[in-house]
Amino acid sequence: xxxxxxxxxxxxxxxxxxxxxxxxxxxxxxxxxxxxxxxxxxxxxxxxxxxxxxxxxxxxxxxxxxxxxxxxxxxxxxxxxxxxxxxx
Numbered sequence: 148x149x150x151x152x153x154x155x156x157x158x159x160x161x162x163x164x165x166x167x168x169x170x171x172x173x174x175x176x177x178x179x180x181x182x183x184x185x186x187x188x189x190x191x192x193x194x195x196x197x198x199x200x201x202x203x204x205x206x207x208x209x210x211x212x213x214x215x216x217x218x219x220x221x222x223x224x225x226x227x228x229x230x231x232x233x234x235x
Contacts, residue, residue: 149185154224
């Protein structure tokens with residue numbers, strides 16, 4: 148496992164899978180899966196549909212409070228929170 152993903156896995160809701168870390172978020176009407184990839188230092192957002200299928204979504208489709216939480220979690224473990232806004 149990577150050091151950064153291991154650190155993220157100690158944050159509430161996060162789990163680590165090798166060099167990737169994932170957290171699930173359920174808002175009032177939408178569900179998201181957020182993934183951080185250590186080798187590329189990138190964050191990917193997925194919207195989880197009612198049937199459980201996940202589709203990638205752009206950051207402009209993600210609620211600001213969720214993006215703020217992700218940046219805070221990244222910062223707390225020593226990852227530059229600016230990577231949250233980087234494109235693939």
